[in-house]
Amino acid sequence: MALTGECFCGAVKYRIDGKLFGARSCHCSRCRKAFSAQASSYAQVEPGTLSWVEGEDLLTSLVGKSGAGKRFCSKCGSTLCGIVDGEVHGITLGCLNEDPGIDIEMHIFVGSKAPWEVIPQGVVTYDTVPPEWH
Numbered sequence: 093m094a095l096t097g098e099c100f101c102g103a104v105k106y107r108i109d110g111k112l113f114g115a116r117s118c119h120c121s122r123c124r125k126a127f128s129a130q131a132s133s134y135a136q137v138e139p140g141t142l143s144w145v146e147g148e149d150l151l152t153s154l155v156g157k158s159g160a161g162k163r164f165c166s167k168c169g170s171t172l173c174g175i176v177d178g179e180v181h182g183i184t185l186g187c188l189n190e191d192p193g194i195d196i197e198m199h200i201f202v203g204s205k206a207p208w209e210v211i212p213q214g215v216v217t218y219d220t221v222p223p224e225w226h
């Protein structure tokens with residue numbers, strides 16, 4: 093069963109024929125601005141499983157020196173996916189239409205969260221990233 097997602101204005105639509113994994117929320121100051129929110133909510137996709145159904149020509153992207161970046165709708169500004177070296181790496185959970193059947197596994201960069209954000213009790217948090225990512 094495919095998952096579908098779309099941007100805020102609905103001009104860009106995608107489907108994913110595969111599982112999501114590695115769901116996480118990053119609370120760093122960069123993600124707050126990139127996602128216009130208290131944190132990012134992001135999950136990785138298996139390579140090649142995301143296809144653009146509508147509006148791919150409306151996508152624009154912002155890529156950093158590392159080769160990692162994001163693609164967003166040029167009409168409404170919704171961030172739809174993260175890219176690494178030009179390939180879709182993962183998606184923003186907020187643009188999904190269905191329940192992906194996974195939970196956010198961890199909250200990272202909680203040490204630099206916004207002062208106004210209250211982190212819920214009982215979630216897995218890291219000041220920066222998990223030790224195995226270093």
Ligand SMILES: [Zn+2]
Nearest residue numbers: 099101165168
């Ligand atoms: Zn849009």
Ligand SMILES: [Zn+2]
Nearest residue numbers: 118119120123
């Ligand atoms: Zn971040």
